[in-house]
Amino acid sequence: MQKNSFTVTEALIKMQRYCAYQDRCHKEVTDKLYQMRMIPEAIDHIIGQLIQDNFLNEERFARSFARGKFKYKKWGRRRIVQELKQREISKFMIDIALKEISxxxxxxxxxxxxxxxxxxxxxxxxxxxxxxxxxxxxxxxxxxxxxxxxxxxxx
Structure with missing residues (x-):
């Protein structure tokens, strides 16, 4: 069974759609690109382009993640922090995200x-x-x- 191979442009378009659907963190996008069998150089290029075009924004992701999990799933701060750490979000960004909750x-x-x-x-x-x-x-x-x-x- 042959898996699809993508050009950098096709992968970029696919990732733009993926990020436009909902906020994503760098780790989710990187994992998705590895699943698409992209080489590390292509992954770096695509991630850079997504950041530049504001499809990928770690602060925006962390803030909306914290807001959403608190508001809809009624998670406490410890669970939110743990989940953000699993997604490799920096301590600085986690602190910013937690300010979303009064x-x-x-x-x-x-x-x-x-x-x-x-x-x-x-x-x-x-x-x-x-x-x-x-x-x-x-x-x-x-x-x-x-x-x-x-x-x-x-x-």
């Missing part, structure tokens, strides 16, 4: 999420109930001091 919204969302989840847990044993609620919130990336404070308050 402290008021952050705590408000946390309290709503904790209370909603507490209602959903049918466990009657107090310790098991606390563990289930804490595990859920920690998995979502909320800070442990917030989680344990809230769990003790609710249960």
């Amino acid at each position: 402290e008021y919204d952050y705590l408000n969302t946390f309290h709503e999420l904790a209370e909603k989840r507490n209602q959903q847990i049918s466990e009657s044993n107090k310790l098991k109930r606390k563990k289930k609620l804490a595990d859920y919130l920690l998995y979502r990336g909320w800070e442990s001091h917030l989680v344990y404070e809230k769990v003790n308050e609710l249960v």
Whole structure:
């Protein structure tokens, strides 16, 4: 089975569409280009062109990623930071991205999420109930001091 091979121009057009669809990080684009069997020199050229034409912008990606994961998936800062690090986003960019989330919204969302989840847990044993609620919130990336404070308050 012969995989398609692409010219640099074809790959560039494909990546422009890929980046126009949603914000991407450098790592996603690089991985995609390696899957397309592009050589490192071509990858560097294409990435440079995408940055120059503003299809690829690491700060824009980090900001929209943080906003989206917080707003729609209700992730805490720890999970957002971990996911951005996996995408090889710099510490500097991560700090900028986290500024997208206001402290008021952050705590408000946390309290709503904790209370909603507490209602959903049918466990009657107090310790098991606390563990289930804490595990859920920690998995979502909320800070442990917030989680344990809230769990003790609710249960």
